[in-house]
Amino acid sequence: MATTRITFLGSLIVLHKDNPPEQEIMHRLELLLCAPLPEVGVIEAWSGTSKDEINWRQIG
Numbered sequence: 548m549a550t551t552r553i554t555f556l557g558s559l560i561v562l563h564k565d566n567p568p569e570q571e572i573m574h575r576l577e578l579l580l581c582a583p584l585p586e587v588g589v590i591e592a593w594s595g596t597s598k599d600e601i602n603w604r605q606i607g
Contacts, residue, residue, distance in 0.1 A: 556580070558587045562606070565593055575601050 552563040554572060556579060563572060575592050578601040584590065589607035594600070 556584070559584060560589045560607075561603075562589065562591045563593070564591060567594070579603065 549564065550566040552566055552572060554561045554563065554576060556576060561576070561579065563575070567575070571594070575594070578599065579592060582601070582603065584603075585605055588605055590603050590605050592601060592603045595602050
């Protein structure tokens with residue numbers, strides 16, 4: 548069974564389905580703070596092809 552990590556940015560729920568280590572999650576959250584995110588809802592986030600790239604999509 549796969550494990551999903553869940554974090555919060557204010558009222559936004561961020562799902563990390565690939566279960567990254569804590570250091571990777573913090574790096575992702577730093578990058579997501581620069582993105583045009585919805586204020587409320589649920590997004591899924593995963594690493595991109597380069598170190599400073601993050602992919603995300605709104606799922607709820």
